[in-house]
Amino acid sequence: MAREASLGIRSAEDIVRMRRIVRDAAIGQGFSLVDQTKLVTAASELARNVLNYGGGGEMRMELLSDVRRKGLRLMFIDRGPGIPDVALAMKDGYTTGGGMGLGLGGAKRLSSEFHIESKVGEGTRVTITRWK
């Protein structure tokens, strides 16, 4: 399997397709069923953000392995309006789009590592990593 892959996120069908790709990669990395489910769910939340708030974008996936452990890193990139107050956007229940406001906070809880960069007018990049 390739060590890296990328996928455009431009429609709800792309989110379904992405979930399948992330699931297959997580299985390939030897993740437990619970870890697979957590990662796929986090990815689904972030892909929906890319679509609903970023006006579409892409997901990049990287398979990680070193001598001690295996993992998966997913990067969600959009060139949308950006997030003016990242700390506020991370809070559960805060939403500007009529959702439940669980996307960013939930994705963080479901990941081992979480990183977000956003610039108003330029876009948002969220990176999550989950180790086996």
Add this chain to the structure above:
Amino acid sequence: MERIPILKMGHFLLVTIQVDMHDQLALTLQEDLTTRIAKERSRGVLLDISALDVVDSFIGRMIANISSMARVLDAETVVVGMQPAVAITLVELGLPLEGVHTALNVEKGMALLHKRLGADL
């Protein structure tokens, strides 16, 4: 258009979700189900999600919405067959689905509806 089938079983409606849900499908199901509850005067809804290996906040919200809408229409909803990995993930995501009845399988869900509705049927 793609639709999720709704089966009538006596006083109840059975919805078995067997496809990977995308957003439009979830919205269509909410509308179809509320229409059927009113039309069939159903008193209970069994929502079988045993085939779903992911429930994100969007699908979780759909489940909570269906339960609330059904309640307003005088019908009880039981979510049946949630996979353990999905249950663990939902709670960690921050969506414990409080107020939504659950059962391990369709048979137990049916028994729960009979018990809750009792002589009312």
